[in-house]
Amino acid sequence: MPPICRGFSDALPCLFSAAHPGMPARGNPAKGNRCVFCNEDWMEEACRTPRGRHNITRSLKAFRAHYEKRSFVYNTAMTRVPEEWHGTFHEAALQGRRGPARKHTPVETQATAATEKWGQHLANRKRAFKHLRSKEVTAYKKRRTADRSRVAKKFFLDNDLPAPQPSDVAPNDCGLPAPTTSDRAKFVELWCKLGSWGICEKCRSLQPRPLEPIDSRRVAKATITAKTCKQCRGKHWVPQPSEIPQPLRKLNGKLIEALRPLDIDVGPHRQAGNGYRIHSAMVRFSWSELGVQAKIRKLRNRRQREKAQAAYDYLMTDEAESSYRDFVKKHNKFLRKFPGATDADRRRPLQFIETVGLECALWPSLYWCAEMCETTERATDSRRLAAAAAAGRNEALSDDEDDEQEGQERHSIKRSFMRKVLSPIIGYGQDFELLQFVYDLTMWSRI
Ligand SMILES: [Zn+2]
Numbered sequence: 001m002p003p004i005c006r007g008f009s010d011a012l013p014c015l016f017s018a019a020h021p022g023m024p025a026r027g028n029p030a031k032g033n034r035c036v037f038c039n040e041d042w043m044e045e046a047c048r049t050p051r052g053r054h055n056i057t058r059s060l061k062a063f064r065a066h067y068e069k070r071s072f073v074y075n076t077a078m079t080r081v082p083e084e085w086h087g088t089f090h091e092a093a094l095q096g097r098r099g100p101a102r103k104h105t106p107v108e109t110q111a112t113a114a115t116e117k118w119g120q121h122l123a124n125r126k127r128a129f130k131h132l133r134s135k136e137v138t139a140y141k142k143r144r145t146a147d148r149s150r151v152a153k154k155f156f157l158d159n160d161l162p163a164p165q166p167s168d169v170a171p172n173d174c175g176l177p178a179p180t181t182s183d184r185a186k187f188v189e190l191w192c193k194l195g196s197w198g199i200c201e202k203c204r205s206l207q208p209r210p211l212e213p214i215d216s217r218r219v220a221k222a223t224i225t226a227k228t229c230k231q232c233r234g235k236h237w238v239p240q241p242s243e244i245p246q247p248l249r250k251l252n253g254k255l256i257e258a259l260r261p262l263d264i265d266v267g268p269h270r271q272a273g274n275g276y277r278i279h280s281a282m283v284r285f286s287w288s289e290l291g292v293q294a295k296i297r298k299l300r301n302r303r304q305r306e307k308a309q310a311a312y313d314y315l316m317t318d319e320a321e322s323s324y325r326d327f328v329k330k331h332n333k334f335l336r337k338f339p340g341a342t343d344a345d346r347r348r349p350l351q352f353i354e355t356v357g358l359e360c361a362l363w364p365s366l367y368w369c370a371e372m373c374e375t376t377e378r379a380t381d382s383r384r385l386a387a388a389a390a391a392g393r394n395e396a397l398s399d400d401e402d403d404e405q406e407g408q409e410r411h412s413i414k415r416s417f418m419r420k421v422l423s424p425i426i427g428y429g430q431d432f433e434l435l436q437f438v439y440d441l442t443m444w445s446r447i
Pocket residue numbers: 005006007008013014015016024025034035036037038
């Protein structure tokens with residue numbers, strides 16, 4: 001039996017068996033019963049001959065093959081290789097490994113490829129509302145610049161470090177440099193920037209992705225398959241930009257407000273120190289003082305008036321699946337009946353929030369048919385229906401929105417709304433009044 005390697009020192013036993021990485025290799029009696037990785041002089045010598053380098057490469061390849069489970073063997077072996085040979089050996093050790101998953105692409109190349117893919121897929125997400133005005137874009141850019149300068153100042157300039165070299169993957173990135181200590185650190189950061197979400201190939205929904213061990217070794221693909229997509233697997237309908245009826249596309253805030261037969265009151269505007277808006281009161285609704293037609297006539301710009309009128313005309317036809325016209329008819333009836341109605345008269349009771357199809361009247365371009373409304377989702381929940389059938393009234397049932405029981409057809413306002421927020425239509429997460437409406441409707445349903 002040949003002796004086993006005595007190791008680099010007593011504290012550093014040998015790990016370099018090529019057959020069993022992590023176990024001691026055979027020691028060479030001519031080299032003090034050590035292997036090449038545990039004998040500094042022999043290592044120097046071996047690196048000078050092609051034959052020596054060939055043998056070292058062969059061992060490194062064997063260690064690399066066990067990298068997933070025992071990365072320390074390869075990493076320790078590399079520390080024993082003279083500095084000037086690191087690059088050569090590392091490259092050689094990674095060569096000739098079969099299978100696409102094992103092919104090693106530099107971190108930066110992977111990041112660029114994934115960023116490009118994300119760009120293509122995100123282009124499929126479309127705004128429901130009109131694009132931002134240049135004033136809004138400028139204000140946003142200003143805020144972004146301020147955020148980036150603040151973080152650079154805090155972590156670099158205030159610590160007497162030179163200004164950071166940004167390594168951004170998105171226009172709203174933080175402007176900080178990428179980690180440099182190890183590939184693993186780079187990959188984990190890229191998981192935060194590129195891998196923590198996936199976009200479904202089929203329905204284009206976004207879906208969060210947990211951090212897995214493999215994320216420290218490669219950048220995840222931008223897309224997820226329909227099989228792994230929660231919405232596709234659950235056969236849930238996800239709204240698509242192409243489904244928004246033509247006359248309702250690209251309306252701006254002013255037009256939406258003119259089209260509403262109701263006024264929304266979400267309480268006084270208050271902001272927390274961190275900038276978030278505070279929920280100050282439950283949402284209340286009032287019939288608008290003017291009829292919708294009068295509101296549209298009051299719009300100043302002629303093109304805006306035409307656009308609003310076209311949307312109105314569409315919404316009032318039988319062709320529209322929206323319940324908008326029902327609300328407009330009720331509103332007009334109210335105005336005829338109470339011509340001098342005061343603010344208090346026009347105010348609707350709290351439970352108005354549960355009126356089925358209400359969203360169609362308030363956000364006609366986000367809710368273009370009655371079936372997609374959260375109020376409908378709430379009213380058609382099997383638990384609510386069962387309770388209503390049992391009790392003869394549809395109140396007072398406890399529903400826990402958070403427990404997800406797959407396979408059971410239980411409707412949840414929160415899930416139904418989140419499906420829209422993460423859908424390829426941009427707009428559901430943008431409107432504070434809508435967010436508060438959904439929040440209040442959820443709370444109201446739990447009481
Ligand atoms: Zn050894």
